[in-house]
Amino acid sequence: MTYKNPEKIKEMFNSIANRYDFINGIISFGTHRYGKKQAIKDLPVLAHDAEILDLCTGTGDLAFFLKNSGHVTGLDFSKNMLALASKKVPEVRFVEGDCTHLPFEDETFNLVTMGFGLRNIENSDLALDEIGRVLKPEGLFLHLDFSKTNLAGDFVFDRIVPFLVRIFYNNTVPYNYLVKSKQEYFNPQELVEKFQSHGLKYVTQKYYSFGMMCATVMKRQTTR
Numbered sequence: 398m399t400y401k402n403p404e405k406i407k408e409m410f411n412s413i414a415n416r417y418d419f420i421n422g423i424i425s426f427g428t429h430r431y432g433k434k435q436a437i438k439d440l441p442v443l444a445h446d447a448e449i450l451d452l453c454t455g456t457g458d459l460a461f462f463l464k465n466s467g468h469v470t471g472l473d474f475s476k477n478m479l480a481l482a483s484k485k486v487p488e489v490r491f492v493e494g495d496c497t498h499l500p501f502e503d504e505t506f507n508l509v510t511m512g513f514g515l516r517n518i519e520n521s522d523l524a525l526d527e528i529g530r531v532l533k534p535e536g537l538f539l540h541l542d543f544s545k546t547n548l549a550g551d552f553v554f555d556r557i558v559p560f561l562v563r564i565f566y567n568n569t570v571p572y573n574y575l576v577k578s579k580q581e582y583f584n585p586q587e588l589v590e591k592f593q594s595h596g597l598k599y600v601t602q603k604y605y606s607f608g609m610m611c612a613t614v615m616k617r618q619t620t621r
Contacts (some may be wrong), residue, residue, distance in 0.1 A: 398484055399419050405452060411475050411478070418481075433462055433512060433612040436610075436612040439603060444507070448470075448508075449466060450510070450531065451467045451469060451470070451519075452472050453472075453512065454478070455473060463489075464489055468555070469489045470490045488498075494526040504531070504533045504534065508539065509537070511538075513542050519537070528597075529596050533617070533619070537614060539610070539613070542582065543609060544604055564568050589602065589615075593615075596618060602614070
């Protein structure tokens with residue numbers, strides 16, 4: 398498929414939705430949810446009425462851990478993923494939409510999160526512009542993805558994951574794509590620099606799941 402073509406990526410995620418959580422548990426040896434939970438737990442405490450947007454929400458893992466932190470909206474372009482997310486986290490409002498054209502007003506959210514999603518977006522610069530637009534001044538952006546600096550994690554994902562997928566899933570094409578997208582993605586320092594180029598200020602960077610996952614927290618500055 399054309400690499401990162403939006404329609405092809407959407408089709409891919411719709412096709413793997415039903416087994417997505419199961420396969421993620423297998424290939425991460427059950428650690429991915431722990432990393433997501435800890436990344437949310439380590440965020441600064443938000444006001445009880447905080448407006449929160451979870452982008453590329455998928456089946457709603459981050460939304461699940463965010464549900465008691467404020468008013469949560471989850472957005473994804475895969476309707477099949479959203480159908481599963483709505484069942485997993487009925488307390489959250491889920492919206493089908495495009496991260497590069499967010500259907501929200503300027504300065505709407507106190508927190509925007511994105512887990513394992515930015516590397517799947519063809520125009521990541523436009524998505525980051527949209528994130529900055531919908532964040533309130535001093536609002537936070539949490540980005541979570543694999544760490545490219547962890548050799549053990551690279552070995553597991555690049556060598557063991559394809560083997561496990563062949564055993565548990567009869568279509569290796571989507572996960573071959575995911576391996577490629579990870580290999581070509583920014584490293585943690587490059588991510589910070591990219592976020593800063595879009596007017597976001599560095600807050601912190603932490604590692605989870607034995608260093609295999611990296612959480613980067615940025616803040617929208619008062620003036621842009």
